[in-house]
Amino acid sequence: MTFEQFIFYIFATVTIVSAIGVVTMRNPVYAALFLILAFFTSAATWILLEAEFLGVVLVLVYVGAVMVLFLFVIMMLDINIDPLREGFIRYLPVGILVAVIVAAEIIIVLSSDTFNMAIPDPMPLSYSNTKALGEILYTEYVYPFELAAVILVVAIIAAISLTMRKRNDKTKRQNISEQVRVKSKDRLRIINMKSEEKQ
Amino acid sequence: MPEYLSEIAPAYPEIFLLIATCAVLLLDLFVKDYQRYITYIVAQASLLFTAWLVYTATDNATVVTTFNDMFVADPMGRVLKISIILITMAVFAYSRPYLKDRGMYKGELFTLGLFAVLGMMVMVSAKTMLLIYLGLELLSLSLYAMVAFRRDNKQASEAAMKYFVLGAIASGMLLYGMSIIYGLSGSLNLSHIATYLSSQEAVMSNLGLLLGLSFILVGLGFKLGVVPFHMWIPDVYHGAPTAITMFLGAAPKIAVFAMVFRLLAEGLGDMVIGWQQILVLLAALSLFVGNVIAIAQTNLKRMLAYSTISHMGFVVMGILAATEAGYAASMFYIITYAIISMGGFAVIIFLSNKESEADELADLKGLSTRHPWVAFMMLLFLFSMAGMPPTVGFYAKLSVIQAVVGADVIWLAVFAVIMSVIGAYYYLRAIKIMYFDEADKDIAPAKAGFEFGALLSVNGLAVLGLGILPSFLMSICVASVNAIL
Numbered sequence: 001m002t003f004e005q006f007i008f009y010i011f012a013t014v015t016i017v018s019a020i021g022v023v024t025m026r027n028p029v030y031a032a033l034f035l036i037l038a039f040f041t042s043a044a045t046w047i048l049l050e051a052e053f054l055g056v057v058l059v060l061v062y063v064g065a066v067m068v069l070f071l072f073v074i075m076m077l078d079i080n081i082d083p084l085r086e087g088f089i090r091y092l093p094v095g096i097l098v099a100v101i102v103a104a105e106i107i108i109v110l111s112s113d114t115f116n117m118a119i120p121d122p123m124p125l126s127y128s129n130t131k132a133l134g135e136i137l138y139t140e141y142v143y144p145f146e147l148a149a150v151i152l153v154v155a156i157i158a159a160i161s162l163t164m165r166k167r168n169d170k171t172k173r174q175n176i177s178e179q180v181r182v183k184s185k186d187r188l189r190i191i192n193m194k195s196e197e198k199q
Numbered sequence: 200m201p202e203y204l205s206e207i208a209p210a211y212p213e214i215f216l217l218i219a220t221c222a223v224l225l226l227d228l229f230v231k232d233y234q235r236y237i238t239y240i241v242a243q244a245s246l247l248f249t250a251w252l253v254y255t256a257t258d259n260a261t262v263v264t265t266f267n268d269m270f271v272a273d274p275m276g277r278v279l280k281i282s283i284i285l286i287t288m289a290v291f292a293y294s295r296p297y298l299k300d301r302g303m304y305k306g307e308l309f310t311l312g313l314f315a316v317l318g319m320m321v322m323v324s325a326k327t328m329l330l331i332y333l334g335l336e337l338l339s340l341s342l343y344a345m346v347a348f349r350r351d352n353k354q355a356s357e358a359a360m361k362y363f364v365l366g367a368i369a370s371g372m373l374l375y376g377m378s379i380i381y382g383l384s385g386s387l388n389l390s391h392i393a394t395y396l397s398s399q400e401a402v403m404s405n406l407g408l409l410l411g412l413s414f415i416l417v418g419l420g421f422k423l424g425v426v427p428f429h430m431w432i433p434d435v436y437h438g439a440p441t442a443i444t445m446f447l448g449a450a451p452k453i454a455v456f457a458m459v460f461r462l463l464a465e466g467l468g469d470m471v472i473g474w475q476q477i478l479v480l481l482a483a484l485s486l487f488v489g490n491v492i493a494i495a496q497t498n499l500k501r502m503l504a505y506s507t508i509s510h511m512g513f514v515v516m517g518i519l520a521a522t523e524a525g526y527a528a529s530m531f532y533i534i535t536y537a538i539i540s541m542g543g544f545a546v547i548i549f550l551s552n553k554e555s556e557a558d559e560l561a562d563l564k565g566l567s568t569r570h571p572w573v574a575f576m577m578l579l580f581l582f583s584m585a586g587m588p589p590t591v592g593f594y595a596k597l598s599v600i601q602a603v604v605g606a607d608v609i610w611l612a613v614f615a616v617i618m619s620v621i622g623a624y625y626y627l628r629a630i631k632i633m634y635f636d637e638a639d640k641d642i643a644p645a646k647a648g649f650e651f652g653a654l655l656s657v658n659g660l661a662v663l664g665l666g667i668l669p670s671f672l673m674s675i676c677v678a679s680v681n682a683i684l
Contacts, residue, residue: 114407158344161307
């Protein structure tokens, strides 16, 4: 076993264990933290594959932005997880059975000759993964790239149209321009009245 | 015109639709609630113009690729795209009164619908697995949001959640299968994969390829809604607002057919023995489960959902024949089925009013005395689903069964006929309820605008006309399949 393989197996094991943690944890905050760990170790695996840029982006975007927001949401919502977990034990045997069968089949296939491929040579030191991605992203892959952008637009439209509620006009709010333009006579009314006689 | 522009000319319809969709989205911001018809008309006009662009972009014999061999414009894509667009236009027109009654008549719904059409068009003309996946995601994401659009309705939210979770699992399966095929063949491009497969000696004993193929088939099975991957169909069809169910059950089916054709026939054509065996099982199970369980349904939308499952069994039958006649028969089946199912849901929309959804079988009682013409249209749709001449359903079923017999899977053809006979029971029961049962209570006659009535009549007569003269559409299907294979 080379050193690289050793590192790979460590990261792969941590990824799998933390992925199991995501679905089995009772506390959603722990589950989210396990997901962050899974993202970190997958980023490490990508870096092992010489895809440094993708590894860095995975950490920056998913761990740095998405998961932090996600944690915020979990903490603000205070989800009661118990009703969601009803039937977990009841379905567990079937689930494990299916998982074991699928895993066994995949292991048989993966250990067959098909996947017995030569290890590719590492790229030379001057190779830059970032540059290679940049060169094809806007040229060869411009069509899929634009479509990915369209998918994000749809996600935004869907999220907004599903969550936005029109405020009714009973809410109290300030209208600053009106406040600034106000004149003393709008506020103060001077009434001419006779003084009352002394009794 | 600069040269680079003429190079992307085959993709003009998609590009135009994207720009028009964004324009509709922005336009809707400046439109007041009572002027919403402006959004509607602009959306319909952009769809119509896109259809015209598809029609003029290529002719019916050439195959053009662009975007670095990722996008293909071929005769089959042309026919499927035009059908998708026209059917979506009809669905928009049908659903207007329903959406207005339920406070769903908003610009976002049309925008999402247009994005879904864009996704379907991308799927239809995808030449790499990457684009098949991106188009599918664009379509699915829009559909999830459309199903959830009535967010205060518990049933609709539940349906959207189920659809979302199962759809995500299916996409994951599909992606995993694609990644294995990509890892082995070294390319995402379908024609490169086909070349790779034909250069391999023993494709069917290559365990890796078989693993990839089975995951892809599971993903496709979910998206088609064939047994045993059908669990989401009844719940989603029942829970979603009827207008959305109508959209869901018509145009996307055509796009999914294109996806199955591109992946299995064009990309993995050399593994035909592998996917044929699996598809035989899926088709037989779908025919059985769809037709038998539909008998027990009392809800019209659920009944139509199970009927969809059995119809998808027929579509799969045509594909598994793996002959040109088979593909053409499937293509004919899916286009005509989209037209028929749209009509069936339109009648449910017609009977529904502001207060209630008329989606129970009992709501059809006495329809023939209340609205004889609508009842006759529904009769045509149900006859067509059951596969009775002279409606188009008969010819569609006949051509699929002929293709299967031609491919020497005669037991499946016999089984399909038996299952159709069983299925005819619940279609005829609905007709009996319409024509021979008296309404329990006085029901106020349903009102519908001229547009709705005219569209329903055209839809019903199209089912009849295509049944009497099927060769018009069939010859287009055969020619477009022949031009590719």
